[in-house]
Each structure stands twice: as structure tokens, then as C-alpha cells.
Amino acid sequence: MKERYTAISRRQLLKLATGFGVSVGLHPLLQRSARATGVASPMLGELLPIDRYPNQIDLKVFQEQIKIGDRQSNAITVNGTVPGPVIRLKEGQIAKINVSNELDSETSIHWHGLILPATMDGVPGISFNGIKPKTTFSYEFPVNQNGTYWYHSHSGLQEQQGHFGALIIDSLQPEPFSYNRDYVVMLSDWTEEDPHQVLSNLKKVSTFYNYQQRTIAHFSEDADWARMRMDPTDIADVTGATYTYLMNGMAPANNWTALFKQGEKVRLRFINASAMTYFDVRIPGLKMTVVQADGQNVQPVSVDEFRIAVAETYDVIVEPEESKPYSIFAETMDRSGYARGTLSPQMGLVAAIPPLRTRPLRTMADMGMDHGSHGDHGGHGPKQQDKPIDHKSPQMDHGGHGMQAMPNANHAEHNMSEMNSSPAMDHSGHDMHNMDTAPAMDHSGHDMRQMDDGGADLGEAVPHGPDHHGVGNAGVPMMVKNRLHEPGIGLESTPDHKVLVYTDLRSLEPGSDGRSPDRELELHLTGNMERYMWSFDGKKYSESPILQFYYGERLRLTFVNDTMMEHPIHLHGMWMEIDNGAGAYKPRKHVLNVKPAEKCSVEVNVDVTGNWAFHCHLLYHMEAGMMRTVAIVERPMGEQS
Amino acid sequence: MKHYLLNKTLGAIACGLGLLPMAPAAAEHNPLPETAIAQHRHSADPEIPAGFTPLPGVEPEYHGDQTYGLLLFEQLEYRSQQGENSVNWEINGWRGGDYQRLWLKSEGEIGTETGDGEQETQILYSKLITSFWEFQTGLRYDYEWGEDSNKDRFLGVVGLQGLLPYKLETDAAIFISEAGDLSARLSLERQLLLTQKLILQPELEVNLAAQSVEEFGIGSGLNDITLSARLRYEVNRNFAPYVGLDWSRKFAGSADYSRAEGESVENWSIAGGVRLLF
Numbered sequence: 028m029k030e031r032y033t034a035i036s037r038r039q040l041l042k043l044a045t046g047f048g049v050s051v052g053l054h055p056l057l058q059r060s061a062r063a064t065g066v067a068s069p070m071l072g073e074l075l076p077i078d079r080y081p082n083q084i085d086l087k088v089f090q091e092q093i094k095i096g097d098r099q100s101n102a103i104t105v106n107g108t109v110p111g112p113v114i115r116l117k118e119g120q121i122a123k124i125n126v127s128n129e130l131d132s133e134t135s136i137h138w139h140g141l142i143l144p145a146t147m148d149g150v151p152g153i154s155f156n157g158i159k160p161k162t163t164f165s166y167e168f169p170v171n172q173n174g175t176y177w178y179h180s181h182s183g184l185q186e187q188q189g190h191f192g193a194l195i196i197d198s199l200q201p202e203p204f205s206y207n208r209d210y211v212v213m214l215s216d217w218t219e220e221d222p223h224q225v226l227s228n229l230k231k232v233s234t235f236y237n238y239q240q241r242t243i244a245h246f247s248e249d250a251d252w253a254r255m256r257m258d259p260t261d262i263a264d265v266t267g268a269t270y271t272y273l274m275n276g277m278a279p280a281n282n283w284t285a286l287f288k289q290g291e292k293v294r295l296r297f298i299n300a301s302a303m304t305y306f307d308v309r310i311p312g313l314k315m316t317v318v319q320a321d322g323q324n325v326q327p328v329s330v331d332e333f334r335i336a337v338a339e340t341y342d343v344i345v346e347p348e349e350s351k352p353y354s355i356f357a358e359t360m361d362r363s364g365y366a367r368g369t370l371s372p373q374m375g376l377v378a379a380i381p382p383l384r385t386r387p388l389r390t391m392a393d394m395g396m397d398h399g400s401h402g403d404h405g406g407h408g409p410k411q412q413d414k415p416i417d418h419k420s421p422q423m424d425h426g427g428h429g430m431q432a433m434p435n436a437n438h439a440e441h442n443m444s445e446m447n448s449s450p451a452m453d454h455s456g457h458d459m460h461n462m463d464t465a466p467a468m469d470h471s472g473h474d475m476r477q478m479d480d481g482g483a484d485l486g487e488a489v490p491h492g493p494d495h496h497g498v499g500n501a502g503v504p505m506m507v508k509n510r511l512h513e514p515g516i517g518l519e520s521t522p523d524h525k526v527l528v529y530t531d532l533r534s535l536e537p538g539s540d541g542r543s544p545d546r547e548l549e550l551h552l553t554g555n556m557e558r559y560m561w562s563f564d565g566k567k568y569s570e571s572p573i574l575q576f577y578y579g580e581r582l583r584l585t586f587v588n589d590t591m592m593e594h595p596i597h598l599h600g601m602w603m604e605i606d607n608g609a610g611a612y613k614p615r616k617h618v619l620n621v622k623p624a625e626k627c628s629v630e631v632n633v634d635v636t637g638n639w640a641f642h643c644h645l646l647y648h649m650e651a652g653m654m655r656t657v658a659i660v661e662r663p664m665g666e667q668s
Numbered sequence: 669m670k671h672y673l674l675n676k677t678l679g680a681i682a683c684g685l686g687l688l689p690m691a692p693a694a695a696e697h698n699p700l701p702e703t704a705i706a707q708h709r710h711s712a713d714p715e716i717p718a719g720f721t722p723l724p725g726v727e728p729e730y731h732g733d734q735t736y737g738l739l740l741f742e743q744l745e746y747r748s749q750q751g752e753n754s755v756n757w758e759i760n761g762w763r764g765g766d767y768q769r770l771w772l773k774s775e776g777e778i779g780t781e782t783g784d785g786e787q788e789t790q791i792l793y794s795k796l797i798t799s800f801w802e803f804q805t806g807l808r809y810d811y812e813w814g815e816d817s818n819k820d821r822f823l824g825v826v827g828l829q830g831l832l833p834y835k836l837e838t839d840a841a842i843f844i845s846e847a848g849d850l851s852a853r854l855s856l857e858r859q860l861l862l863t864q865k866l867i868l869q870p871e872l873e874v875n876l877a878a879q880s881v882e883e884f885g886i887g888s889g890l891n892d893i894t895l896s897a898r899l900r901y902e903v904n905r906n907f908a909p910y911v912g913l914d915w916s917r918k919f920a921g922s923a924d925y926s927r928a929e930g931e932s933v934e935n936w937s938i939a940g941g942v943r944l945l946f
Binding site (some may be wrong): 038063145146152153154155156226227228230231232235241242243247250253254255256407498499500501502505511556557558564566568569570571572573575598637638650651652653654656658659660 | 714715716717719720721722723726727728729730731732733734736737738766767796797798799802831833834835860861862863864865868905928945
């Protein structure tokens with residue numbers, strides 16, 4: 028492919044530099060007037076080694092007009108920029124961060140992924156009462172972890188308006204991987220609309236932003252979906268119809284650029300600060316080695332592409348062999364747009380931008396209707412696009428299958444013996460890609476099956492049972508199964524194109540807690556897209572606010588996704604250890620993406636006290652009520668410890 | 669409201685009560701004004717288990733029961749037809765939460781030459797009873813005006829509105845007038861995307877009555893059937909110009925009343941207008 032080289036003058040570039048690179052840990056904050064002249068010290072998002080960390084950090088939250096792309100937009104900024112400044116801390120220090128609210132309304136900052144005292148978690152109504160206008164709240168907490176994290180407002184819909192930034196904690200110990208350059212790559216979705224208007228529009232017409240719906244050309248093909256009153260094109264609620272996708276606050280045309288010299292290893296810390304957008308990230312021409320997920324070291328995995336759910340972080344290392352520009356391409360899951368930057372040996376160069384792929388379609392697998400038929404050992408689900416269907420692929424999504432697809436319909440006609448005659452599930456094929464790239468996997472601790480009963484095996488479908496979740500749940504999948512080994516809708520993992528899956532994630536160090544869970548709590552992810560209602564177990568936050576964890580227990584949380592959408596589930600204050608078959612090497616995460624019709628589990632050591640937020644990190648789902656307060660309580664008398 | 673309207677209202681309600689199931693009480697909280705930050709309100713009875721204590725000094729906020737609304741001018745159009753041409757409207761709107769809403773439905777027609785016309789407005793309490801269906805009950809007010817006479821009446825309404833399989837938008841209602849006359853209406857619509865912005869909306873409406881109501885030209889049995897299709901171009905979701913074609917026919921007693929009035933029992937019309945969403 029021929030590359031176009033475009034020169035951008037340094038002056039233009041500085042104009043674009045919104046001051047993102049001003050690391051709080053590095054300098055006193057620039058005066059606002061200085062910022063306006065575009066004086067950005069290091070490169071945007073570049074992290075340089077530092078030897079001194081500030082004793083105190085001052086953040087101010089403003090509402091102001093800033094330039095996003097080529098337009099002046101109304102934003103909520105932290106210290107005058109979107110994203111806010113990179114906060115740089117050192118493991119072992121005490122963080123003191125003063126947040127002053129210059130808005131007319133309440134604000135807050137939540138330190139996403141940090142383990143800290145309950146009163147410092149920054150969630151209004153749970154941790155504290157929020158930061159009232161013209162007041163300052165002083166956060167103070169010990170920093171006992173390291174890695175890539177982020178911070179964002181937990182008030183109203185401010186996160187959508189730009190109130191977020193990166194939070195980088197440098198490790199006390201030498202890190203288990205090396206690199207020459209270090210960049211934050213913060214992805215976000217930006218709309219010029221008032222976010223309250225966005226939610227209001229979704230409540231009026233749930234397909235308001237979906238301009239990739241199926242037309243009558245597919246009328247008969249889609250008859251089954253129509254009968255179920257479901258929309259197979261509902262991949263993202265809010266799309267490129269209103270969103271511009273940003274990388275470090277810069278629109279695709281502005282081309283955020285990270286410099287490297289030939290032969291250098293570059294660390295890219297991807298943070299998905301979007302309100303609603305999942306990204307599929309590629310750097311065409313480069314393999315990416317995933318070394319951290321959600322700030323936790325993992326056994327290195329070499330991939331061509333990874334999906335980053337809302338609020339997740341992935342650190343990758345790349346080693347460009349040639350001295351030429353490479354596109355950092357973050358395509359939205361619904362293919363309605365992309366964020367883009369360039370990894371380049373010098374400023375002003377660009378590489379080809381890959382074409383957007385076809386928007387995928389939901390399949391019967393997302394309804395739990397695929398009868399356990401999957402002969403896809405790379406763990407990829409059926410791929411479906413608006414093109415002639417390849418009947419050799421295991422697709423079940425076109426009409427004529429005689430599905431009794433109506434939730435709770437009479438399934439008598441379902442021949443369950445089909446399930447036994449479907450291609451035998453060959454677990455030896457699961458999860459074994461990457462054997463070569465993973466460092467010395469210890470198979471003794473690696474059991475393909477769950478370590479104990481209580482969860483379905485990967486890919487093994489179990490009946491969902493009847494729906495007891497009321498009018499807020501528009502039906503349930505017939506069967507649910509663990510899909511942690513699947514890359515997700517619209518992504519195919521092939522020998523030539525490796526896509527990261529959750530079963531690839533194995534903690535670098537074995538977990539210290541070998542206990543089996545004392546208790547299992549099953550939560551259903553529920554929703555009614557038609558009315559844009561979202562909840563857990565059919566109950567909104569306002570109806571059932573409290574979830575109780577017992578202090579000291581090891582809890583298995585099992586998620587069952589009754590909806591046809593992915594949900595990034597976020598637990599504050601405690602790590603979720605993902606039951607992905609990695610045994611003692613279960614990865615720790617703060618956000619777990621749960622796929623449609625999926626049943627999967629995490630284990631939580633309940634070793635903190637207080638009250639914590641727990642919610643879907645899709646901002647408008649949370650606002651609609653898909654949230655709980657987790658209250659840590661004493662184990663009731665009579666319960667086994 | 670004038671006294672006689674009030675009396676008519678009470679009469680209609682009284683007639684309706686025999687039929688209407690008791691509506692659940694509406695939510696007890698008054699919606700607060702919406703500000704830049706979403707209002708968090710306690711719902712009637714959140715399930716707070718014993719033993720839950722907020723952190724010291726923290727006032728819990730639980731969200732998810734905000735109030736939203738919709739105002740849709742489904743039709744705002746000029747109709748060309750065999751008789752007098754007319755300007756027509758059809759408005760649907762609601763305000764409320766996920767489970768309970770206040771609905772407004774209004775439709776009407778004004779002749780472009782005489783200024784004669786008719787309108788029908790419903791105000792309904794609506795409750796979500798299944799994932800796809802709302803139970804609705806409330807009042808309907810009909811008013812006809814012209815050179816000969818002005819007449820009006822109140823009716824009680826009980827209905828179901830929602831989505832049938834195959835995404836048929838359905839509105840089925842039973843009406844009982846203040847005089848005790850019973851009638852019913854079924855309307856079915858479907859949105860068909862020709863492209864992402866060009867949308868065809870076929871609609872079927874059927875009206876039935878149990879008794880004849882001569883004053884309003886209604887015979888007993890099947891009154892009329894209307895088949896229509898509107899083709900709109902969504903410049904955006906809020907603004908869509910359209911063209912429409914309607915065919916309607918009256919039957920049985922209703923047709924006889926029309927013939928007696930010298931009107932045709934079958935009517936074709938072509939319409940052009942805009943659909944507005946607020």
C-alpha cells in the first residue's frame with residue numbers, strides 16, 4: 028500500500044496540543060494563559076522517567092469552550108484540558124489530591140481501578156456527598172499498587188463531557204518487561220449534544236442513533252428477529268451519528284502522533300475513557316504484546332488486535348522494525364467510526380488508514396439459540412455480515428430454522444438431542460493458541476475446566492430457565508454459556524490474525540488466595556431496549572439499591588447476561604478475579620465485559636469495609652439504573668464461614 | 669374548564685368506572701426540575717435490606733427513576749381528496765418514567781374552504797404491564813364544528829398500546845361515551861426502512877361500535893376501515909417531510925349516514941406534510 032506523507036507544521040501541531048502532556052507529577056501547572064499559547068512540554072501523552080513525585084496535586088474542574096477536532100465545544104475540563112492532566116504517582120506514596128469545583132453543579136472524581144479507603148472512592152451518594160460548586164475536596168489515600176489507571180467524574184453524565192484523565196502509578200519494583208518509550212493512549216467518544224439530550228433521545232426512540240439498521244432488502248431473512256421484536260443491528264446504542272472518536276483528545280483528522288526511533292520498544296497504555304464505545308484496536312503491520320490488563324501484569328500475549336471494553340485498560344509493547352509511520356487504529360465495535368493516531372519516526376507523517384469493516388450482526392448465539400453448535404476452535408463466534416452467507420460457517424441466524432425463539436415460548440419443539448449431535452466440543456482446541464508466545468506456561472496449574480463446580484465450562488450451553496425479571500427485561504436467552512474464550516461479535520481470530528480473548532489473560536504471578544469461594548451470588552444483566560431500560564435482576568438502582576457482600580468471604584459472582592448487548596461490569600474497591608480457566612493465574616480486573624447470552628463468573632476477596640459502587644460502565648445504562656451499592660456487612664449469624 | 673365540561677367529564681368517568689379496572693396509584697414523588705445534573709430520587713419503596721448503613725455523613729442517592737418525555741407530530745399535513753381538502757394532524761406524546769406515563773393523543777381535521785372540522789383528544793394514564801405493552805386508561809374528548817352545528821362529547825378510554833411480534837405497533841382501545849355508547853378502535857403500524865433515511869409506514873385502522881350514535885354518524889357494527897401509507901425522508905430523527913396515501917371506506921350504518929349526508933362512503937386522499945419529533 029502506498030503511503031502518503033503529509034507535513035503538518037509545528038505551529039499547527041502545537042495548536043492542536045491541548046496541553047494533554049502536562050504531567051501533574053512533573054511541573055507546576057501552567058497558567059491558563061500559557062496553555063492558550065499551546066506550550067506543551069513533552070509530547071502529548073508521553074511519559075518520561077521522573078525522579079520526584081509531587082506531595083500534593085491540585086485539580087480544578089471547569090466548564091469551558093475548548094477546541095475538539097476543528098470545532099469549539101462546550102466541555103467539562105480538568106485543569107483546562109480534555110483529557111485532564113496525566114496524574115503520575117509512585118507506588119508506596121500517600122496521594123494527596125485537592126479537587127476544586129469551578130462548575131455551577133456538583134462534581135466528583137473517582138480513581139478508577141484503585142484500591143483505597145471507601146471514603147476516598149469518589150462516588151456521590153456512596154463514598155461521600157460529592158464536591159459542591161466552589162468547594163474543594165481533598166482526597167488522601169495510600170497508593171499500594173502500580174500500573175495504568177484513570178480517573179473520571181462519577182456525577183451525572185460529566186464523563187461524557189470530557190471530565191476524565193489518565194492516572195499512572197510507577198512501580199516500586201523493576202517491571203517485568205522493558206521499553207524505551209512510554210505513551211498514554213486515551214480513547215474517548217465525543218458528542219456536541221448535551222448528554223442529557225442523548226439519553227432523552229434514547230428514551231424516546233431507542234434506535235435514535237442507529238443508522239445501520241437492516242432495510243427491507245433483508246425482510247424475510249430478518250423475520251425471526253422481527254418476530255422476537257429484537258434488532259440484530261443493535262451493536263452500539265450511541266454511534267458515529269453523533270460521536271467523534273478521540274485519541275488523547277484529538278480527532279482522527281488531527282492525528283495524534285507518538286514518536287519512536289527504529290529499534291525502540293514502545294509501551295502504549297490504552298485506556299478506554301468512552302461513555303459508550305467499545306473499540307477494536309490494531310496497528311496494521313505490527314504485532315502488539317499485551318503485558319498488562321487493567322493495570323495488572325499478565326503473561327505476555329502477542330496479538331494482532333484486541334477489543335477494549337468501556338473503562339478497561341490494556342498496556343501493549345510494540346517494536347516497529349522499520350523507520351516508517353504506522354496507524355494506531357481504534358475502530359468502534361459497531362463500525363460507525365474510529366479513533367486514529369500514528370506511531371511515527373517523525374512528526375507529520377501518516378500511514379494508510381484501514382477501511383472500516385462491515386458492521387456485524389447479532390446472531391442467534393447472542394440469543395442463546397445456537398444449540399451449542401460451534402466448531403470454532405479459535406473461539407471465534409460465527410461472523411456475519413451483510414453479504415451472501417457462507418453456509419459452511421456455523422451460522423444459525425437466518426430464517427427457516429424453526430426456532431421457537433420467543434423468550435419463554437414453548438420449547439417443546441426444540442429437539443434437544445440436536446445438542447448432542449452437534450459437533451463435539453473439543454476443549455483441547457480452546458485457549459491453546461498462544462502457547463508459543465506465552466512464557467513457559469505451567470500446565471500443572473492450568474485446568475481447562477473451572478476449578479470447582481458452579482460455572483459452566485467454556486462454551487458449554489446450559490438452559491437459562493424462565494424469566495422472573497419483570498417488565499424491565501424483554502426476554503431471556505434460551506441457553507447461556509461461558510464465552511470468555513470468544514473474541515466477540517465482528518471479530519475473527521484466525522491463525523493469521525490473532526485477536527485477544529479473555530482466556531489469554533493469565534496473571535504473571537499466581538494469586539495468593541487458594542480458597543474456594545464460600546458463597547455464590549448470581550446476578551442477571553437485564554434490559555428492555557425498546558424502552559431503553561437497564562437494570563440488574565430486572566430492578567433498577569432506585570428499586571433495589573443494595574447488594575450485600577460479607578466481610579472476609581471469598582465470593583463467587585456469577586453474571587448472566589439476559590440482554591443482547593455487551594455490558595462492561597465494574598466493581599469498585601475490590602478486584603474481580605476472572606474465572607477463565609487459568610487456575611491460580613486468574614487475571615485480576617476492575618471491569619469485565621460480559622457478552623450477550625453469556626454466563627460467567629469472577630471471584631472476589633471481600634477484604635475491605637464500607638460501601639462501594641457496582642455498575643455497568645456504559646454511562647447511559649448506569650444512569651438508567653444499571654447500578655448497585657455493594658454494602659460490606661458482617662456475615663449473618665448461622666451462615667457457614 | 670367550564671362547568672358543563674366538568675359535568676360531562678364526571679359523567680363519562682362514572683360510565684367508565686364500571687368497566688375500568690382500578691388504576692394503580694401514580695408515583696408519589698413530584699418530579700423535581702431537571703438540572704444539569706440528573707436528579708436522583710428515591711422511588712416509592714426501594715428494597716433496602718436491614719443492616720445497610722450509609723457511610724457516616726453520606727446521603728444515599730439512587731437513580732434510575734428520572735422523568736422523560738416525547739412529543740411526536742406523527743402527521744402535520746395537507747390532504748387533497750374527493751371532497752373538501754383539509755389540514756390534518758396526529759399528535760402523540762408522553763411524559764413520565766419507565767413504568768408510568770401520562771399520554772396525550774390528538775388527531776383532527778380542518779376543511780381548507782369552510783373551516784369546518786373535527787378533533788379528538790385523549791389524555792391517558794399509562795402503565796407498563798409487560799415488556800412490550802402498556803395498559804392505558806383515561807378520557808377522550810370529541811368536538812365537531814361547522815356552520816350547521818357544534819357538538820362534543822366525552823368518552824372514557826381503556827386500551828392497550830404496544831408492540832406485537834413482527835414489530836407491529838399496536839393501539840387497541842375501547843371507548844364508552846357519556847351516553848353509555850360502546851365503541852372500539854384498532855390501529856396497526858409498521859416501520860419499513862427502504863434506506864436508513866427513507867421510511868415507509870403502512871397503517872391500518874378499524875373502528876367498531878356497539879350502538880348507533882346518529883348525532884355523530886356512527887352506525888352499529890363495523891364503522892370504517894382506513895388503509896394508509898406514509899413515506900418519509902428523515903433529514904434527521906427530529907424532522908422528516910413525507911408524502912402519504914390514504915384509502916378509507918365506511919360500512920353498514922355508518923355508510924348509510926354518510927350517504928344521507930350526501931358524502932361518499934369511500935375516500936382516497938393524497939397528503940404531504942412533515943413529521944416532527946421533540
